[in-house]
Amino acid sequence: PEHVAIIMDGNGRWAQQRGKARHAGHRAGVETVRRVIETCGQQGVRVLTLFAFSSENWQRPKTEVKMLMELFFTALNREVRRMKKRNVRLRIIGDISAFSDKLQKLIIESEKTTADNDCLLLQVAANYGGRWDITQAARKLAEQVEQGELKVDQITEETLAQHLSCPDVPEPDLFIRTGGEKRISNFLLWQCAYTELYFCETLWPDFDQEDLLAAFRDYAGRQRRFGRVAEQVS
Ligand code: IPE
Ligand code: IPE
Numbered sequence: 560p561e562h563v564a565i566i567m568d569g570n571g572r573w574a575q576q577r578g579k580a581r582h583a584g585h586r587a588g589v590e591t592v593r594r595v596i597e598t599c600g601q602q603g604v605r606v607l608t609l610f611a612f613s614s615e616n617w618q619r620p621k622t623e624v625k626m627l628m629e630l631f632f633t634a635l636n637r638e639v640r641r642m643k644k645r646n647v648r649l650r651i652i653g654d655i656s657a658f659s660d661k662l663q664k665l666i667i668e669s670e671k672t673t674a675d676n677d678c679l680l681l682q683v684a685a686n687y688g689g690r691w692d693i694t695q696a697a698r699k700l701a702e703q704v705e706q707g708e709l710k711v712d713q714i715t716e717e718t719l720a721q722h723l724s725c726p727d728v729p730e731p732d733l734f735i736r737t738g739g740e741k742r743i744s745n746f747l748l749w750q751c752a753y754t755e756l757y758f759c760e761t762l763w764p765d766f767d768q769e770d771l772l773a774a775f776r777d778y779a780g781r782q783r784r785f786g787r788v789a790e791q792v793s
C-alpha cells in the first residue's frame with residue numbers, strides 16, 4: 560500500500576490489563592509508533608497517517624486529556640531528531656488552534672525542520688475529525704462563492720477534495736484499526752470512501768512488525784474494484 564491510515568486504539572485497555580493507569584498505555588503506544596514508522600519506511604509505504612487524538616477525545620476525563628497533551632509534546636520533541644535521520648517528513652492534520660501556544664509552536668517548528676524529507680510522509684491526526692475536515696472544506700468553498708471567485712456549479716467532488724486537510728496525497732489504500740473495535744470513529748471519512756478496511760484485536764502497545772506485515776499481506780489479497788466488475792480490474 561502507498562498510503563496507510565491507522566487508528567491506534569487499545570492503549571487504555573492495555574494499561575488496565577496490567578493494573579496500570581491509562582496513561583501508561585499511551586506512553587507504551589509511543590514505542591509502537593516508532594516501530595511502525597520504521598517498518599513502513601522499509602516496506603516502501605509513502606504516506607502513513609496516524610490517528611492520535613480525535614475531536615471527540617476532549618470529552619475524556621480532564622486528567623487524561625492533560626496527560627495526552629503532555630505526551631504529545633514530549634514525544635514530538637524527542638522523535639523529531641529520529642525523523643530527520645530516517646528522512647521522514649512530519650505533518651499534523653486537524654484543528655491545532657485548540658492546542659497550547661507551546662505545542663502549536665513545536666508542531667510548526669517540527670514540520671518546518673522535516674519539510675525537505677521525502678522517504679515517508681508521516682501525518683499525525685490531532686484534534687482531527689472527518690466531519691470537521693469536510694465542514695472546513697465546505698466553508699472555504701462558501702467563502703470563495705461569497706467573494707465571487709467561484710460559481711456554485713464549480714463545487715464538485717474535486718474542488719471540495721482540494722480543500723480537505725491533505726489534498727496533495729493519494730487517498731488511503733489501507734485502513735487499520737487495532738484494539739478490536741470495528742468502527743471508523745470519525746477518522747478520514749471522505750478520504751476512506753474506497754479504502755480497504757482491516758481490523759485486528761491486538762492492542763496498540765502490543766502491535767508489532769508481524770501484525771503490520773499480516774495486515775499488508777491481507778491487503779495484498781484484496782481485489783479493489785471501485786465499482787467495476789472483477790473482469791475489468793484483473
Ligand atoms: C487510543 O487508545 C488512544 C487515544 C484515543 C488517544 P484508547 O485510550 O482509546 O484505549 P482504549 O480504547 O480505552 O483501550
Ligand atoms: C479513536 O479511538 C481515536 C483515536 C485512536 C485517536 P477512540 O477510542 O477515541 O474511539 P471510540 O470512542 O472507541 O470510538
Ligand code: MG
Pocket residue numbers: 568569
Ligand atoms: Mg479507544
